[in-house]
Amino acid sequence: MVIPPTLIKELRLAYAGNSKAVSANLDRIAQRTGIPRRRLRSFAYHQGFRATGQRRQWTAEEIEYLGENLGSVSVRYMARKLGRSASAVKHKASELQRSARLTSGYNISNLCDVFGVSDERVKRWIGRGLLGKAHGGAGRGCETRITEENVIRFIKLYPSEYDLGRVEQAWYKALVFGRV
Numbered sequence: 001m002v003i004p005p006t007l008i009k010e011l012r013l014a015y016a017g018n019s020k021a022v023s024a025n026l027d028r029i030a031q032r033t034g035i036p037r038r039r040l041r042s043f044a045y046h047q048g049f050r051a052t053g054q055r056r057q058w059t060a061e062e063i064e065y066l067g068e069n070l071g072s073v074s075v076r077y078m079a080r081k082l083g084r085s086a087s088a089v090k091h092k093a094s095e096l097q098r099s100a101r102l103t104s105g106y107n108i109s110n111l112c113d114v115f116g117v118s119d120e121r122v123k124r125w126i127g128r129g130l131l132g133k134a135h136g137g138a139g140r141g142c143e144t145r146i147t148e149e150n151v152i153r154f155i156k157l158y159p160s161e162y163d164l165g166r167v168e169q170a171w172y173k174a175l176v177f178g179r180v
Helices: 005-014 019-033 037-047 060-069 075-082 086-095 108-115 119-127 148-157 169-177
Strands: none
Touching (some): 019 037, 060 075, 108 119, 148 169
16 A cells, blocks of 8 residues: 555654654544554654654664674663663664674683682672672673673682682683783
């Protein structure tokens, strides 16, 4: 079904108000024309019509910022920095076919493997603040992450907390003495 140009003008004007006004306008237009409301909404969306207070378009700078920071900066931090919701950031990451999960640093499982200790021990280190501030882990499916800088600081300040005989040697040397 083709939307006539006169209706496009009317639809654009219908989106001039807030969400409630837009909803009422769409109902009125749908009733008068016989075009299903969902069809009108879909057409308006593809034309870029938005009610006042609805989602704003992503700028090229915001998308570039996401591209540079996804995986290394938390979603909450990026959302605050961009003045958007965390859901909006996750959704945009999904549209860009990128993961919003942090990939930098170490999770509890990684630390268990490289230090040769149990997850309970790593959790105690985190609880005591020995590994610095843990990131993530706030909700279901969120993974606690520890930055590499905090792991290096832990290694240097708390050598009595781990057994060098159980530590993954290649990883330890690369981390402490630098990658060669």
